[in-house]
């Protein structure tokens with residue numbers, strides 16, 4: 001499969017990338033290319049210009065700041081998975097990164113690309129939402145609750161670039177996904193995180209976009225245990241039905257994955 | 268068109284490429300290095316795995332221009348002075364090959380795996396191979412080969 005023609009630009013700085021995006025309305029950013037290139041091959045995406053930001057090494061880092069973990073947008077899934085800081089502060093996040101796709105895809109794909117893409121079955125959006133992370137961009141800082149707006153869509157403006165994501169470090173967290181056997185995408189995946197009396201639960205791979213389950217959060221805030229949510233299920237009519245799984249099956253799996261994620265969080 | 272310079276199997280190559288040319292086509296058609304295969308063209312099968320600056324990547328899922336300035340190793344670059352790489356030797360010894368279509372990608376993935384994780388057990392090998400499909404389903408001997416190669420390379424290092 002050959003993508004349609006485009007003009008390639010290698011951005012030497014973030015400023016240059018923003019200027020190119022502003023000047024070229026049909027342009028797209030290229031980070032790891034692990035989602036964009038597939039979309040271009042199928043001609044679901046036909047950018048006039050491709051702006052490669054993978055060379056901006058300043059955006060590839062993991063930094064521990066007291067009670068937060070800050071990860072650069074261009075950090076690859078592999079680098080997140082093997083980072084001692086991530087493993088120490090939020091082991092569930094390292095484990096999530098290790099479970100994305102396969103080793104070769106993890107060497108290229110990036111955190112920023114995954115959240116900007118907001119694939120309905122992507123793993124990172126669940127962590128970003130459940131951990132109550134903040135997404136920093138070239139323009140502003142956006143809370144996770146406001147960032148993801150729908151299927152493959154976010155609050156990002158066309159000339160806005162994700163630069164880093166700041167994750168508050170939870171007391172405990174766990175992620176479990178039912179892996180699509182062909183792609184390893186979440187079908188679905190549930191991330192739970194707890195700090196103090198509060199708990200957050202985010203689900204990916206079940207509906208058009210990542211979402212929180214407030215009933216489970218309320219139950220877990222009272223008592224953080226697997227049986228606290230065993231009887232809580234999500235509404236079947238909100239779930240996606242496709243060739244991989246019916247809406248009923250997805251709704252059922254959400255509760256099962258949530259139980260396993262809680263178990264993982266209790267370690 | 269963009270002018271790129273890449274080092275392929277130790278040799279510098281400078282050439283103009285069409286911006287949309289995928290790296291796998293550049294290797295196979297421009298450089299005639301046809302050991303790197305195209306199985307799916309969607310990033311799933313791993314037949315096209317090469318090393319980009321020492322890390323395994325799927326060459327059907329990146330543009331040749333993205334590799335500008337990088338060092339690439341393909342299956343053709345593994346043997347040195349007519350002597351097979353230990354992973355190639357182990358695939359031969361254990362008959363980790365049936366039709367051979369997936370083999371270059373399997374071997375490039377295995378070399379990367381042993382670099383990252385020198386001490387390997389069988390469940391880890393199977394798990395790490397999830398981005399490489401063998402249509403002949405010859406996984407058993409592939410796992411045997413990788414297990415042996417990892418042990419040999421560990422004791423010889």
Ligand SMILES: Cc1cc2nc3c(=O)[nH]c(=O)nc-3n(C[C@H](O)[C@H](O)[C@H](O)COP(=O)(O)OP(=O)(O)OC[C@H]3O[C@@H](n4cnc5c(N)ncnc54)[C@H](O)[C@@H]3O)c2cc1C
Pocket residue numbers: 028029030031032033034035036037038073074099100101102105108109110111112113114116117119121122123124156160161162163183184185186309310311328
């Ligand atoms: C075989 C295969 C299996 C996969 N399995 C999984 C899986 O199990 N789970 C999972 O979560 N994902 C999976 N993926 C997707 C993978 O994680 C991608 O790496 C990720 O979705 C996109 O990251 P990228 O860096 O490759 O982005 P790209 O493909 O380069 O870009 C994706 C989109 O985001 C935009 N973008 C990129 N960076 C930024 C930025 N910093 N700011 C603003 N916009 C930006 C681009 O313009 C583009 O629209 C899989 C991919 C493949 C090929």
Ligand code: FES
Pocket residue numbers: 304305306307308309310311312313314315316325326327328
């Ligand atoms: S041809 Fe590249 S992964 Fe199948």
Ligand code: FES
Pocket residue numbers: 363364365366367368369370400401402403404405
């Ligand atoms: S040996 Fe035939 S595809 Fe693997």
